[in-house]
Amino acid sequence: MNAVKPIKSVDDLVEAGLATPADRAALEAVTARYAITLTPEITRLIDRADPNDPIARQFVPDAAELVVAPEERADPIGDHAHSPVEGIVHRYPDRVLLKAVHICPVYCRFCFRREMVGPQGLGTLDAAAMEAAFDYIGSHQEIWEVILTGGDPLVLSPRRLREIMKALANISHVKIVRFHTRVPVVDPEKIDAALIAALKASGKTVYVALHANHPRELTMEARAACARLVDAGIVMVSQSVLLKGINDDPAILADLMKAFVENRVKPYYLHHPDLAPGTGHFRLTIEEGQRIVAALRGQISGLCQPTYILDIPGGHGKAVVSGSTVQATGDGCYSVSDYRGGEHSYPPA
Numbered sequence: 059m060n061a062v063k064p065i066k067s068v069d070d071l072v073e074a075g076l077a078t079p080a081d082r083a084a085l086e087a088v089t090a091r092y093a094i095t096l097t098p099e100i101t102r103l104i105d106r107a108d109p110n111d112p113i114a115r116q117f118v119p120d121a122a123e124l125v126v127a128p129e130e131r132a133d134p135i136g137d138h139a140h141s142p143v144e145g146i147v148h149r150y151p152d153r154v155l156l157k158a159v160h161i162c163p164v165y166c167r168f169c170f171r172r173e174m175v176g177p178q179g180l181g182t183l184d185a186a187a188m189e190a191a192f193d194y195i196g197s198h199q200e201i202w203e204v205i206l207t208g209g210d211p212l213v214l215s216p217r218r219l220r221e222i223m224k225a226l227a228n229i230s231h232v233k234i235v236r237f238h239t240r241v242p243v244v245d246p247e248k249i250d251a252a253l254i255a256a257l258k259a260s261g262k263t264v265y266v267a268l269h270a271n272h273p274r275e276l277t278m279e280a281r282a283a284c285a286r287l288v289d290a291g292i293v294m295v296s297q298s299v300l301l302k303g304i305n306d307d308p309a310i311l312a313d314l315m316k317a318f319v320e321n322r323v324k325p326y327y328l329h330h331p332d333l334a335p336g337t338g339h340f341r342l343t344i345e346e347g348q349r350i351v352a353a354l355r356g357q358i359s360g361l362c363q364p365t366y367i368l369d370i371p372g373g374h375g376k377a378v379v380s381g382s383t384v385q386a387t388g389d390g391c392y393s394v395s396d397y398r399g400g401e402h403s404y405p406p407a
């Protein structure tokens with residue numbers, strides 16, 4: 059079936075054959091709490107004959123999302139603790155997140171910001187908040203990189219993106235602007251000449267970090283969208299989440315990483331899933347993750363190796379899940395060192 063419109067409700071899911079009427083009550087409870095959208099491109103990719111289809115599992119709500127584990131938290135990576143002004147997260151000295159928009163083209167069921175994103179949520183920063191965010195960046199000389207995330211910044215119109223880039227172009231100490239997005243995969247036609255032109259600003263190097271988790275997401279259309287970005291001089295890197303039942307297999311991950319490299323997208327981060335509410339069914343253990351990443355090492359070129367990382371709950375930053383930074387302490391628990399040398403328990407008490 060060719061979907062002609064985005065799926066935005068349980069009724070739409072039932073109509074598209076992605077849920078049954080018997081699922082309705084549980085899924086209504088899920089979508090009352092967490093946003094749902096599947097683009098036509100994603101809906102078309104789903105294999106309805108496979109009850110564990112890795113595309114469906116990423117985007118179709120599941121009653122398991124109603125089960126919240128005690129260690130899960132609304133703000134799993136501690137954005138709020140490091141937010142000096144609305145829309146800015148300043149966790150590390152040389153870079154900030156700029157969360158200009160809290161809308162996404164699709165809503166991933168494992169999203170680490172699932173309590174913050176969605177059409178009913180915080181929307182787009184208004185003009186005054188944007189100005190305050192740019193003032194903050196401009197007054198902090200140490201900020202070398204601005205990372206637009208959210209939400210997905212590429213849902214913004216070229217006009218809005220141009221305004222953002224124009225404001226950043228006026229801040230001389232900012233050298234790098236990075237966009238984190240799913241758009242090239244879930245809505246590839248949006249990556250057109252107008253949008254690409256809007257991402258550029260004189261004196262800034264622009265990176266696009268593409269979020270994809272399964273090799274099937276890299277359709278011909280998605281590959282063409284990446285090619286348009288790279289041909290325009292934009293550097294692309296990848297980010298993926300290691301997800302139980304979706305890509306927790308070295309062969310699948312190898313195919314994904316090779317597909318990134320073949321499309322001039324350098325593998326960057328492989329995230330251990332965060333402790334977002336109702337996402338326990340996606341989470342594997344650190345030990346399982348380490349085993350998968352070790353297997354990957356022997357299988358594929360060094361060019362294809364992502365860095366396996368854990369965002370330390372509470373906002374203490376990222377830790378590479380290897381060597382001395384993440385040490386088993388027994389009973390499935392770990393001691394994790396942050397970049398300042400602080401020690402944290404994982405999972406948190």
Ligand code: SF4
Pocket residue numbers: 161162163164165166168169170171172175208209210240269
């Ligand atoms: S695109 Fe990113 S921010 Fe949006 S739902 Fe998916 S993981 Fe969350």
